Amino acid sequence: MSAPASHHTHQCDLLVVGSGAGALSAAVTAAELGLQVIVVEKDPQYGGTSAWSGGWMWVPRNPLAVEAGIVEDIETPLSYLRHELGDSFDESRARAFLENGPRMVEFFRRKTALQFIDGNLIPDFHGRTPDASTGGRSICAAPFDAARLGARLHELKPPLYETTLWGMGIASGAELRHFLNASSQPASFGYVTRLVLRHVKDLLLKRRGTRSVNGNALVAALAKSAFDRGVEIRVNSPARRLLQEGGRVTGAVVQTPAGEVTIHARRGVLLATGGFPHDPARKAQLLPHAPTGQEHWSAASRGNTGDGLRLGEAAGGRVADDLVQAAALAPVSLVPRADGSVAHFPHLIERAKPGLIAVTARGQRFTNEADSYHDFMQALLAATPEGETPEAWLVVDHAFIRYYGLGAVKPFPLPLGPWLSNGYLKRGRTLAGLAQACGIDAVALQATVERYNALAAEGRDRDFAKGETAYNRIQGDAIRTQAAGLRNPCMGPLEKGPFYAVKVVMGSLGTFAGLQVNDQAQVLDAQGQPIAGLYAGGNDLSSMMGGHYPSGGITLGPAMTFGFIAAHHAAGIDPVATVR
Numbered sequence: 001m002s003a004p005a006s007h008h009t010h011q012c013d014l015l016v017v018g019s020g021a022g023a024l025s026a027a028v029t030a031a032e033l034g035l036q037v038i039v040v041e042k043d044p045q046y047g048g049t050s051a052w053s054g055g056w057m058w059v060p061r062n063p064l065a066v067e068a069g070i071v072e073d074i075e076t077p078l079s080y081l082r083h084e085l086g087d088s089f090d091e092s093r094a095r096a097f098l099e100n101g102p103r104m105v106e107f108f109r110r111k112t113a114l115q116f117i118d119g120n121l122i123p124d125f126h127g128r129t130p131d132a133s134t135g136g137r138s139i140c141a142a143p144f145d146a147a148r149l150g151a152r153l154h155e156l157k158p159p160l161y162e163t164t165l166w167g168m169g170i171a172s173g174a175e176l177r178h179f180l181n182a183s184s185q186p187a188s189f190g191y192v193t194r195l196v197l198r199h200v201k202d203l204l205l206k207r208r209g210t211r212s213v214n215g216n217a218l219v220a221a222l223a224k225s226a227f228d229r230g231v232e233i234r235v236n237s238p239a240r241r242l243l244q245e246g247g248r249v250t251g252a253v254v255q256t257p258a259g260e261v262t263i264h265a266r267r268g269v270l271l272a273t274g275g276f277p278h279d280p281a282r283k284a285q286l287l288p289h290a291p292t293g294q295e296h297w298s299a300a301s302r303g304n305t306g307d308g309l310r311l312g313e314a315a316g317g318r319v320a321d322d323l324v325q326a327a328a329l330a331p332v333s334l335v336p337r338a339d340g341s342v343a344h345f346p347h348l349i350e351r352a353k354p355g356l357i358a359v360t361a362r363g364q365r366f367t368n369e370a371d372s373y374h375d376f377m378q379a380l381l382a383a384t385p386e387g388e389t390p391e392a393w394l395v396v397d398h399a400f401i402r403y404y405g406l407g408a409v410k411p412f413p414l415p416l417g418p419w420l421s422n423g424y425l426k427r428g429r430t431l432a433g434l435a436q437a438c439g440i441d442a443v444a445l446q447a448t449v450e451r452y453n454a455l456a457a458e459g460r461d462r463d464f465a466k467g468e469t470a471y472n473r474i475q476g477d478a479i480r481t482q483a484a485g486l487r488n489p490c491m492g493p494l495e496k497g498p499f500y501a502v503k504v505v506m507g508s509l510g511t512f513a514g515l516q517v518n519d520q521a522q523v524l525d526a527q528g529q530p531i532a533g534l535y536a537g538g539n540d541l542s543s544m545m546g547g548h549y550p551s552g553g554i555t556l557g558p559a560m561t562f563g564f565i566a567a568h569h570a571a572g573i574d575p576v577a578t579v580r
Contacts, residue, residue, distance in 0.1 A: 008261055012038040012232075014570050015252055015265035016272065017239045017308060020048030021215070021556050022538025023272035024222035025104070025563030030267075031229035032111055033571040033578070038263060039231060040254050042238030042303055046223060047157035048274050048538075049300040049510055050556065053215030054172060054348065056119060057560055058553035059101040060137040063109065064118040066102075070136030074098050079131040080124065081550065088324060088546020096519040097544060097561050103579045104564040105139065110579070112225035114218070115142040124551040125372045127469035134470045138553050141218035143171065147210040148224050155235055156223060158208060159216045160299070162335050162343045162408040168199040171213040172349070180403060183412055218556070237261075238307065242269060242315045242534070249315055249533035267570040268533035271312055271523075272563070274304030275511035275539030277327065282306045282319075286326035286513050289381060289390055289506050297332045297507045299346035304510070308540035312515040316531055317523040320513050323547030328555060329377035331392070332507025333407045336422045345408045347394065347504055348373055352475030354484075354492025355400040357452055358392050358504075360384070363435065363444030365452070366392070368464035370472040370490040374549035377506065393426075393438055393501040395445070397494040403480075407502045416500075426501045434499040449494050459487030466490050510555060512543035521566035535566040 013035035016027045024046075027037045039046070060077035077098055082089050108114040119138025126132055146153055159169045170176055181188035195211070202209045212220040226233060236257050243251040243262070251264040276282035277300035280293030290296040298304075309319050331351075335343040350356060352370035359365055360383060367379030377390075384390040394406060402412040409419045419425035428434030431449055435442035455461050467473055467490035476489030486492055515523045515536040522530035536542075538559045545554050568575045 010038065010261060010263045012036045012263060012265050013267045014567070015040070015263050015269045017252065017269065017311070018048060018272035018274060018538060018540070019046035019233060020050035020272060020274055020538050020559070021218055021222065022541070022559030022563045023048075023270065024219065024226055025560045026270050026272070026535070026537050026567045027231050028112060028222055028225045028229065029107065029564045029567035030570060031226065031231050033567060033573055035267060035567070035571055037231045039226070039233040040237040040239055040263070041233065041235045042307065043157070043301070044235055045155050045157040046233050046235055047216070047219040049304060050215050051157035051219045052160040052163070052299070052301065053509070053556065055141045055213070055215035055218045056553040056556065057139050058137055058551045058557035059105055059139055059561070060098060060133070061102050062105045062137070062139050063102060064105070064116055064139055065120055065136035068118060068120050068136070070120055072133075072136070076131050077133070077137065080129060080133070083129050083131065084126065084550040085546050085548050088548060090544060090546070092519055093544045096565065097558055100565050100575055101557060101561045103575050104561045106579045107564065112221070113144070113148070113228065114221035114225055116140065117142045121474065122552065123470035123474060125375070125471050126550060127471055129550075137551065140214070141221060144212045144217040144221045145210055146212045146220045147206070149220060149227070152223065152227060152233070153206065153210070154208065155233070156216070156220055157301070159214070160343065162345050165196075165410065166199065167203070168195065168209050168211070169213045169216055175213075180411060215556075239311060242311050244315060247532060249531060265533070268535060270535040270537050270566055271308035271515065271540045272537035273308035273540055274301060275514055276306035276309055277304050277508055277511050278302055279306030282309065286321065295389070295506060296327070297334060297344045297505055298327070298510070299330060299332055299344045299507055300510045304539070308536070309515060312523050312534065312536060312540065315523070315534055316525040317515045317534065318526055320516050320542040323513050323543070325378070325547040326513040327508040327511045328374060328549060330373035330507050330509045331376055331380075331504035333424070333502050333504050335408045335424055343408070344507055346373070346507065346509060347407055349475075350404050350406060351376065351394065352472060352490050353400070353404050353477050354456070354481050354486065354488070354490060355494055356394055356396050357448065357494065358394055359440065359445060359448060360392055361440055363441035364448055365463060368461070368466045368472070370466050370475055372471070372549060372552070373509070391503055391505045393440060393503055395434070395494065395499065395501045397496055397499050399496065400494070401500050406500060409502070424502065427498050429498050431497070431499055434501055438501050438503070453493035453495070456486065456488065456491040456493045459491065461488070461491060510539050512539070512545065512547050514540045514542040517541050519565075520569040521562045522569070535570065537563045537566060
């Protein structure tokens with residue numbers, strides 16, 4: 001628990017509202033630059049959606065890539081963005097990001113507890129776009145021992161339970177492969193056993209896991225860095241209204257367990273409360289597929305209800321309403337929990353694996369299943385007739401679900417029974433039986449699978465070009481397809497029943513539309529002028545991608561970078577000077 005306020009008025013240099021990666025990037029940077037920083041978070045735990053995320057950041061020309069010999073001129077990723085974003089391209093903001101992203105990485109590597117692993121083999125989403133990269137533009141937080149947080153460990157938001165194994169996060173890449181192979185390869189079994197035993201020990205001794213990976217490691221390392229620099233992170237403390245004096249934002253009134261507290265911030269306030277994924281009114285306004293605001297099931301943190309956007313608007317800021325897409329779309333399945341609540345599971349990994357197809361209720365494929373989550377959902381929207389609900393079924397056979405799992409359903413040896421009992425997972429002894437269980441056109445489904453199996457044998461998806469881009473292929477499974485004599489790492493037949501399916505609905509990883517800002521992350525007023533003392537970060541800052549999704553990590557990379565930029569501006573220091 002955060003300490004109760006002892007006074008009704010507090011002072012700091014920078015007040016940060018929210019505690020995800022964008023917020024903590026700004027907080028740690030500002031503190032390192034000598035500012036006194038307070039972070040207020042309305043939830044009982046800090047970390048926001050960042051703590052649930054994959055933790056990947058798109059930062060072209062980052063130091064880890066350069067050290068590996070991947071060197072590119074700034075004009076190359078700039079060209080990729082120019083082609084990808086079209087009319088949404090803002091060269092000034094793009095250059096600010098691309099110039100400061102590498103500085104941000106070097107700053108955190110040198111000066112803080114946050115370290116990185118490279119994503120030098122991870123391609124951009126759209127390999128056919130000029131100047132797309134096949135690797136070198138991505139980084140992720142290195143695994144972090146969250147026990148280093150000491151007494152603040154339990155205030156760290158744990159990863160989304162349904163994406164873990166008994167609450168234990170699993171890193172993507174080689175570690176995930178060990179988990180998939182644990183029942184068939186002794187080396188993988190040993191690796192997984194060691195991690196599980198450590199996790200069980202943590203649960204017994206500390207009541208939660210301490211080995212943080214992915215986005216949980218990012219938040220844990222940032223929080224440790226913040227605490228080391230005297231940053232206060234106050235949970236259960238939502239900001240209620242901003243203070244303004246002479247046209248400048250000078251602080252905020254914050255609700256705490258001990259009552260309202262006024263925090264005066266000499267250098268300003270940064271809003272980074274996670275956008276509006278759970279704000280029905282804003283969703284109804286900006287998401288055409290959610291006309292009442294209820295037809296969208298985001299995988300983002302439930303506390304992200306648009307608070308920062310409303311605070312910014314009340315101070316004279318404007319929320320962008322001209323983005324191509326206002327949310328970072330992703331297929332989500334609705335997972336019943338024992339307590340009656342429903343988790344929103346984002347399907348990011350299994351769609352590209354061989355032996356899975358996605359169909360509508362008409363029993364027909366509608367897209368390349370191996371494309372990015374955002375592209376997958378754009379295709380589903382395009383394939384849904386007006387007046388119908390955009391939803392699809394991910395269909396697999398028995399061999400697939402026992403090796404890869406499906407959504408929240410874990411692979412062998414974990415049981416399928418509970419998922420069948422609660423209705424999350426549908427099963428049919430035959431394709432016709434599965435179609436009946438799901439309400440899918442049985443004749444069309446059988447024809448779709450028959451055609452898909454023939455294409456898989458051929459190794460070429462003549463319908464949707466599955467497996468033809470570098471991004472598709474790295475998401476697939478070349479090892480298993482080659483062992484089966486198949487040529488496409490993303491395509492394998494659906495052969496032996498029983499067959500299984502999980503329904504996916506419209507969802508997102510977060511939102512893109514936020515407060516309009518300049519290159520320094522200062523919030524702009526209706527005339528396009530910066531509001532003194534007011535900054536936006538994370539998803540409260542309108543995405544520089546304009547509603548496009550050119551690569552994985554285009555949320556966290558800019559969030560970390562613009563948090564770094566905003567802190568320097570608030571401190572009156574040039575970022576170039578801090579990383580020489």
